[in-house]
Structure formats: C-alpha cells, structure tokens
Amino acid sequence: MRIRTARPDDAPAVVALRALVHPYLVRGVESTRRMIAQPPPGEDWTAYVAEVDDTVVGWASAYRNDRTSQADVGEVSTLHVHPEHRGRGAGTALLTAALGHLRDVGARRVRTWALPESLPFARRHGFTPSRELRYSALDLRPAPPMPQPPPGVRLLPLTDVDPRRMHLANLAASDEPEDVPGDSISYENWRYEVWDNLGLDRAASTAAEIGDEIVAFSLVKRDGDRMWSDYTGTVPAYRGRGLARLVKTAALHRAAAGGVRVAYTSNDEANAPMLAVNVRLGYRPVGSSWSCLRELA
Template identity: 75%
Template sequence: MEIRVAQPDDAPGVVALRAIVHPYQVRGVESTRKMLAEPPPEMGWTAFVAEVDGQVVGWVSAQCSTWTSTPNFGEVSNLHVHPEHRRRGIGTALLTAATEHLRPLDIRRVRTMALPDGLPFARRHGYGPSREVRYSALELDALPPLPEPPPGVRLLPIVDLDPRLLYAADVAAAADEPGDEPVDSISYENWRYDVWDNLGLDKSASTTAEVDGEVVAFSLVKRDGDRMWSDFTGTIPAYRGRGLARLAKTAALHRAAASGVRVAYTSNDEANGPMLAVNTRLGYRPVASQWTCLADLTAPARSDDGE
C-alpha cells in the first residue's frame, strides 16, 4: 500500500472509487482531472490517494476554507476507502496525510464528513459529529409539470449570463445557509473556479429566475453523462417565500431531462426545512446520510483502529 499525492492520471480511478463508496455523488473524470491538474487558487488544496497493486483504493482531499470569515478553518473532504481494503490502516494514513498538509497552513479547526457507520472512526481521530446531511435522488422520467412563471419573472438558462450576476445572487443566497460555519466570504475568483468554470457545470440546464435583469433565484446543474448533481438552488432574501427556488429548480430539471439526464442527486442540511420541502414536492427520495464532523487540530487524536 502506498499513500501519495494524487496526480491528474488518477482521475479515472478516483471516479470509479467514488462510484462504489458514494454512488450518489456526481463528479466526472474530466472535472476531476482538471481539479488535480489545476487546483483551486488560494486554498492550499491538495489530494492524496492510496494505491494497492496499481489500483486506487483510497482518496482524500484537504484545503483551507476560503468561503467563510471564520479564521484558521479547514476541510478534509471526501475521505473514502474501497470496502475490500478497509481495516488495514488506509483511512488512518490518508487522514494523517491530509491533517499534516493543513498544519503548516495555520489551520486550527477542521471539518470532515462521515457516513453513519464511519462515526466511530471519526470519533477515534478526534472528530465529533455536528450536523446531519441528507442525500436524495430523483428519477427524471416523472417530473411534475413546469408552472408558468409569475408576471415579471423570466426563467433563463445561464449560458449567456454575465457570471457576476450569478455570483452576486449566489453570495446573497448562501449567507444564511445552515451549516457549521457561515458562508460569508466568497471571493469572485474562487467562486468562478468552483462554479462557473467547473467542467461539469451544465450551463444550458442551469436556470435563473430574473426580475428586471437581476438574478433573484437560481438552480445549478453539474452533470456527468446521464447523472446530475443539483449543486445549489437558492433565492436572494428579498424574493423568498414566492416559490421561485422551486420554479427555477423545476425548470432546470426539465431542461436536464430533455438533454438526456436520467437521475438527479442533491444534498441538504437536515435543518434546511424550506429546501427539503421543495425537494419533497419535486419527488426526491432520501438515499443516504452523512454527518459533518469537527476537530481541533491542536488536540491529540487516537489512532488505535485499523481503518
């Protein structure tokens, strides 16, 4: 078993591993390859793989969290190990590599995600569960009909949109999203990398609701073949309570279905009642859950397990 820094040519193996461990997550080979070849700017991002006999059997990424004003906050993301290679120390080795990458970046507080059966592993390494996140799926062959938009509201794909208009709406809509830390410090450069220039973003399906040229609600679609991820659906505060998020998301799903998408996935904090209600009305069904987990890097962690 070898733990090493991930390389662009690892992308097919990483995507294949993700399909086994987290089949409800959507990120294709080319967008993964680009992320490995051109990491996010100003985020101290890196990733590690575990390799056994030339096969990628483990993966983790780590970065500074630049979308929050909370200082010294970092992320250990997507730690997963192939089921046939667990209990051999691979998870511990990957987590150690990610943690040691963050320490010189002055990170003091770290968030990661864990499946329910991975919580004992997280606790043994100093991570305490914080918030439950629901993953849901929707088959697009039975979508509800698309209602007519209210007077003055236009539903438009983002393909010809000035990205700064979408950025402004994204920042406003995300500011009060439930989570461990506020999403209140999104630079345009990092947003553009993560959202607008993401190779998986389907700009023909992603939809905005616009009023007098202002983006007031939106639903973003990231796609890999016939699978899609509802990346973020939101409404700016002044226009909430009018059903515009559901309208934009319904339109985005219809556009995605018309272009060959078969199934849509999304995730929501269990405290996000309004968005969970939107997804329920659209027909989404829960398929998995994870927990956000937090750790203090200044505290020692136990490592007496065999993950």
C-alpha cells in the same frame, strides 16, 4: 499499501471509487482531473491516494477554506476507502496526511464529512459529529413539466446570464444552515469552482430574474445521464414566493431534455424549506452523512 500525492491520471480510478462508495455524488473524470492538475486558487488544495498493488483504494483531499468568513478553517473532503480495503489502516494514513497538510498551511479548525457507519472512526480521530446531511435522488423519467413563471419573473438558462451577476446572487443566498458558511467566496474562486467547472451544465442551470436582479437560481452539474443539483438558492428579500421550487423545476426539466435520467441533491436536515421543495418534486432519501468538526493543535 502506500500513500502518495494524487496525480491527474488518477482521475478515472478516483471517480470509479467515488461511484462505489458514494454513488449519489456526481463529479466526472475530466472535472476531477482538472482539480488535481489545476487546484482552486488560493486554497492550498492537495489530495492523496492510497494504493495497493498499483490500484487506487482510497482518496482524500485537503484545503484551506477561504470561501467562509470564519478564520483558519481547513477541510478534509469525504474520505473514500474501498470496502474491501477497510480496517487495514488506509483511512488513518490518508487522514494523517491530510491533517498534516492542514497544519502546515495554518488551519486551526477542521471540518470533514463521515458516513453514519464511519462515525466511530471520526470520533477516534478527534472529530465531533455536528450536523446531518440528507442525500436524495429523483428519477427524471418522466421529467417534471416546464413551469410557468409568475408575472414579472423571467426564467433564464445560465447561458444568458453574466457570471458576475450570478456570483452576487450566490453570495446573497449563501446563508443556509451549516457548520462552515460559504459566505465570502471571492469572484476568482467562485469562477473556478462554479462557473468554469467542467461539469456545470449552463443550458440546464436556471436563474430567475426580476427587473435587473437575479433573485433565485438552481445550478446543475452533470456527468453523462446523472446530475447533481449543486446549489439552489433565493436572495433573502425574495423568499416565500416559491422561487426556489420554480427554478429547480425548470432546471430539472431542461436537464432531462438534455438526456439526464437521474438527479441527486443534498440538504442539511435543518433546512426545512428546501427539504419540503425536494419532497414535493418527488425526491427520495438515498443516504446521509455527518458534518464533523475538530480543533487542530
């Protein structure tokens, strides 16, 4: 086994590994290839793979989180190791490389995500589980009917929305419960990670407009006939009116009309309003993971 820095041509193997370990996560080959070849600006992003006989059996990425108001936070993405190669040191070697990179770029606090069965591994490496995340799936056969917006509300596909207006709405709505809030992402980074993401389906992604303000939205990232509800949010002043359910239902309807057959999403277990929306839409739980934190000496 060897650990090396990821290369763009690793993307197909990384996506195949992700589909095996986390089948509910949706990120396609070209989107993964772009992230490796052209990392997000200003984040000191890097990734590592574990290889056995020239076959990728593990993956981890690490970066400085500059999307949050919290200082000196580093992230290690969900660490993937092929089930047949666990217990042989690949996970430890990948995590060691990722933490070393974060030390080099000045991170002092680190968040990662761990499957329930991986919590003992996380604890052994100094991480403390903090919050549970629920993954859910929805079969879009049949698709939900297109909802009728209430008076004064317009439903728009993102193809009809200016990205700077969406960025402002995204910032205003980014107060959901989590250990590291994404409350200060710059327009440049938001544009890279959201608007210009190769997986973003702008025709399915939906925003609700009242007057000249974007007040709610639901983003769809797609890979073939699978989609990920990347973020559904409502600007605080407009909550309690059913707008999150409205835009998410519209986005699911449009995605299904475009050929999507199954939708995945995730929610913090403390986010009762959004969990209730998903239950009403028919989502069923398919997995979970834990946000885990540690200090970095």
